[in-house]
Amino acid sequence: MNRFNFPDLGIGVGLRTVHFSHILGSQPDVDWFEALSENYMDTGGRPRYVLEKVAEQYPIVLHGVSLSIGGTDPLDFDYLRKLKSLARTVNARWISDHLCWTGVSGRNVHDLLPMPYNAESLRHTAERVRVVSDFLETPLVVENPSSYVEFATSTMTEWDFLAALAEQSDCGLLLDVNNIYVSSFNHGFDPNVYVDAIPADRVVQVHLAGHQNHGTHIIDTHNDFVIDEVWKLYGRACGRTGDVSTLLEWDADIPDFPTVHAEARKASAFRSEGSRESGAGGRKTADLRSPTPDSRPYSEGPYAAV
Amino acid sequence: MPQSDVALAPLQEWMQAVVTHPSDVYEAADAADIAVDDVILPSQTLQPIQRVGIYHGMYMLRMIEALTVDYAAVAQFLGEHHFEHLVRDYVQQFPSRSYTFNRLGDSLPAYIASSSMQRRTFLRDLAKLELAMTHVFDEAEAEPLPANAIASIAPEEVADARIIPIPALRLLALDYDANDAFQAFRDDRPMKPRRRKTYLAVHRRDYGVYRMPLTREAFVFLEALVARETIGSAIETFHRRLRRFPAQSELFTWFRDWSAAGLFTAIEVE
Ligand SMILES: [Fe+2]
Numbered sequence: 387m388n389r390f391n392f393p394d395l396g397i398g399v400g401l402r403t404v405h406f407s408h409i410l411g412s413q414p415d416v417d418w419f420e421a422l423s424e425n426y427m428d429t430g431g432r433p434r435y436v437l438e439k440v441a442e443q444y445p446i447v448l449h450g451v452s453l454s455i456g457g458t459d460p461l462d463f464d465y466l467r468k469l470k471s472l473a474r475t476v477n478a479r480w481i482s483d484h485l486c487w488t489g490v491s492g493r494n495v496h497d498l499l500p501m502p503y504n505a506e507s508l509r510h511t512a513e514r515v516r517v518v519s520d521f522l523e524t525p526l527v528v529e530n531p532s533s534y535v536e537f538a539t540s541t542m543t544e545w546d547f548l549a550a551l552a553e554q555s556d557c558g559l560l561l562d563v564n565n566i567y568v569s570s571f572n573h574g575f576d577p578n579v580y581v582d583a584i585p586a587d588r589v590v591q592v593h594l595a596g597h598q599n600h601g602t603h604i605i606d607t608h609n610d611f612v613i614d615e616v617w618k619l620y621g622r623a624c625g626r627t628g629d630v631s632t633l634l635e636w637d638a639d640i641p642d643f644p645t646v647h648a649e650a651r652k653a654s655a656f657r658s659e660g661s662r663e664s665g666a667g668g669r670k671t672a673d674l675r676s677p678t679p680d681s682r683p684y685s686e687g688p689y690a691a692v
Numbered sequence: 693m694p695q696s697d698v699a700l701a702p703l704q705e706w707m708q709a710v711v712t713h714p715s716d717v718y719e720a721a722d723a724a725d726i727a728v729d730d731v732i733l734p735s736q737t738l739q740p741i742q743r744v745g746i747y748h749g750m751y752m753l754r755m756i757e758a759l760t761v762d763y764a765a766v767a768q769f770l771g772e773h774h775f776e777h778l779v780r781d782y783v784q785q786f787p788s789r790s791y792t793f794n795r796l797g798d799s800l801p802a803y804i805a806s807s808s809m810q811r812r813t814f815l816r817d818l819a820k821l822e823l824a825m826t827h828v829f830d831e832a833e834a835e836p837l838p839a840n841a842i843a844s845i846a847p848e849e850v851a852d853a854r855i856i857p858i859p860a861l862r863l864l865a866l867d868y869d870a871n872d873a874f875q876a877f878r879d880d881r882p883m884k885p886r887r888r889k890t891y892l893a894v895h896r897r898d899y900g901v902y903r904m905p906l907t908r909e910a911f912v913f914l915e916a917l918v919a920r921e922t923i924g925s926a927i928e929t930f931h932r933r934l935r936r937f938p939a940q941s942e943l944f945t946w947f948r949d950w951s952a953a954g955l956f957t958a959i960e961v962e
Contacts, residue, residue, distance in 0.1 A: 431860070494787075
């Protein structure tokens with residue numbers, strides 16, 4: 387158990403639009419869902435409707451990509467207000483985002499851009515994590531990113547930076563073992579050293595995903611099955627954390643829901659089970675079926691074109 | 693000891709400038725005020741410029757992908773090469789400034805209209821339609837009025853009544869029949885730009901997005917209602933613009949159809 391008493395939710399799957407109909411229609415036996423915060427913050431349409439329906443039946447965790455916790459622009463409190471409000475609406479168990487920056491000078495590059503790891507960036511990021519956690523009234527959970535560059539301005543490893551950040555800002559950690567693997571390949575370090583150095587009592591959640599190996603480097607594409615080396619890292623991480631909320635991310639070339647879910651369920655081989663949040667995964671009897679067929683992104687109108 | 697002492701803020705400014713530069717990463721690096729090799733380390737397999745190039749390459753792909761979702765018909769009509777060119781130019785002038793991609797394409801119709809592109813008026817109208825659809829898709833949900841609510845307004849109150857539209861409604865007056873072209877796109881038929889005044893209500897019902905063709909008369913009247921004019925004032929507006937009053941039968945049909953489509957959410961009587 388982590389020091390924040392965030393529960394072990396079991397094995398979850400990322401909530402994706404292409405699966406909306408399946409989830410609403412067949413109420414799969416998934417322990418929990420992770421929703422991408424930004425996809426639901428600014429819509430009153432079908433995505434929001436579906437998320438709220440799913441949240442009635444399953445535990446939800448909100449996972450963001452635009453907080454820019456390491457960015458040098460001021461924090462966006464309009465964004466944080468909307469995030470907090472969404473978290474309340476769907477009873478998010480916790481809120482996570484990445485150790486990265488996403489843009490400066492008011493712009494959003496919509497990428498998880500890497501940080502240099504040094505005293506200045508640690509001070510800067512830790513201060514912002516504290517402000518965000520205070521504002522959200524819950525400890526922010528910070529995920530290790532995958533990256534393709536290393537900065538000459540870095541003075542410490544990513545795992546030392548993350549451990550120090552967690553300590554100084556009292557945040558939780560979302561350990562993405564695929565990201566550790568991707569970065570270890572790209573930067574030539576031993577991923578086991580990374581896993582072993584992480585303060586286990588701060589790990590609230592683990593991510594699993596697939597990637598694309600280009601020989602000279604790996605791109606974190608989330609478009610495939612989890613490779614064996616990443617499962618091994620997962621096992622190693624679980625050995626340190628004990629049973630921990632685990633989630634499979636699949637964001638491109640997404641197969642049908644049962645395939646994604648079956649891949650996620652492979653994590654059960656590394657878990658002792660029986661320790662997850664009471665009630666997680668238990669279905670209620672309410673009818674989740676959608677009033678309309680899935681029609682992403684638009685349904686055709688009954689009005690014939692002239 | 694670090695091998696460079698560039699501070700965090702200038703480092704991020706530099707990296708953003710390189711990653712979002714419209715030409716290739718080598719030109720991007722040349723245009724920047726910090727040398728790549730001074731701030732990025734090589735890996736065992738890639739040089740610093742190649743490593744930054746990964747981010748540079750992915751930036752434009754993401755912009756193209758996001759705008760292709762919002763403007764699928766425009767993208768198809770232009771073809772991959774021309775659409776990518778359009779996106780590349782567009783995001784230079786209108787880069788994302790929001791935490792969501794939803795706002796990225798908001799200025800595309802106006803951008804197309806002000807460009808020197810071939811077929812720009814048609815493409816502007818097609819883009820306007822697709823933008824209206826994305827806005828309607830995301831608008832706040834509101835309970836539609838019951839079908840008989842408007843018919844139930846007391847006769848003496850009709851003139852002063854305001855019929856409040858649902859948020860998920862956009863009206864379009866177009867020079868080209870973009871609805872016909874969009875339908876062709878949906879049906880996998882070739883899109884043909886046809887110059888014809890076209891009036892549409894794009895709206896959402898039960899979380900589905902619909903395109904409702906309107907006559908010019910219906911458009912003029914509905915536009916006045918959407919501008920929060922009372923029914924009496926909307927009739928005056930109609931008279932001023934079309935030099936006749938709407939017939940009772942027209943008003944009856946419009947309110948019946950629009951109520952059935954769920955375009956209104958409330959009635960306010962002064
Ligand atoms: Fe992740």
